[in-house]
Amino acid sequence: MTDMPGPVSRLRYPLGWRVMDALERGAGILWPRALHRLTGWLLIAPALLLVAVLCLGLWRIAQGSLHVLDRATFLPAEAYTLENYRTVLDSATYLKIVWRSLSGAFLTVVFTLLLAFPYAYMLVRTPSPFVRKALLAVLFLPFFIGQVVRAYGWLIILGNSGVVNDALGLVGVTPMRLLFSFPTVVFGLVQYMLPFAVLLLAPALTAIPRETEIAAGSLGANWLQVLWHVTLPMARPGLVGAGLVVATLALTDFAMPAMLGGGSQDFIANAVYDQFFRTADQGLGSALALVLVALGSVLVGAVFAAFGAGTLAMGGKR
Structure with a gap:
């Protein structure tokens, strides 16, 4: 006895697999195959963003370290110095x-x-x-x-x-x-x-x-x-x-x-x-x-x- 064609054979295909296929097709539209070589960079982009924010923070700290505290106003002085x-x-x-x-x-x-x-x-x-x-x-x-x-x-x-x-x-x-x-x-x-x-x-x-x-x-x-x-x-x-x-x-x-x-x-x-x-x-x-x-x-x-x-x-x- 052969498998019944049509709707019955489609019902045997798990719903979860259909969802995954739909997601894969959507990903193919948003991220074409020509861009696959950049997938690795896309995956590490959040980590690179965090590192960039850290470097920016260190840069601001480095700038702040070159200004002494003005005791008259209790604000950083404008002049750059290595006094600290x-x-x-x-x-x-x-x-x-x-x-x-x-x-x-x-x-x-x-x-x-x-x-x-x-x-x-x-x-x-x-x-x-x-x-x-x-x-x-x-x-x-x-x-x-x-x-x-x-x-x-x-x-x-x-x-x-x-x-x-x-x-x-x-x-x-x-x-x-x-x-x-x-x-x-x-x-x-x-x-x-x-x-x-x-x-x-x-x-x-x-x-x-x-x-x-x-x-x-x-x-x-x-x-x-x-x-x-x-x-x-x-x-x-x-x-x-x-x-x-x-x-x-x-x-x-x-x-x-x-x-x-x-x-x-x-x-x-x-x-x-x-x-x-x-x-x-x-x-x-x-x-x-x-x-x-x-x-x-x-x-x-x-x-x-x-x-x-x-x-x-x-x-x-x-």
């Missing part, structure tokens, strides 16, 4: 803030990678689906809590009457001042950056064949030798990528130094905020913002030159 940059370079306070930002970012990278690597390794290598799901749940849970909320949580935990000091009091230790110090800021940054580092390390560790580690062990290497000579070198792209992301996020962070530092452990972002919104010196704030951009660019360029782009190279040359 000289103020930053000649000020011991700003140099201390720059050094604190760089050292804080460095320590955050070190401690974050030390904690993230075993977590990511366990996440990738565990044979138990339940353990893997539990690790993923714990990893993603902080993303549902904002950074400010987490910082407030640490204020409660580490305060003079917080959980930590209460626990120390039970063993006879007098309460200690744990908040508003540089180590506390680094601690908060590490806790905040840890999920990002794990997510960047996990794909790099997944790409390492388990058989490679087994082969190294069968040749007489212990677990430490396998880790040092096999796993870590092969995971270097992930370590570099995770380190870059953590370093840039820590260098530009605002909330943790402001809340856990209590105003005494400011990073550059906090100094920029103070100049823009507290003293209304937009020129000096713009200069500090460009110093922050320059420091981040130099840091990323130095890492690229020394170690490559890591997993951020997107499969390109490393």
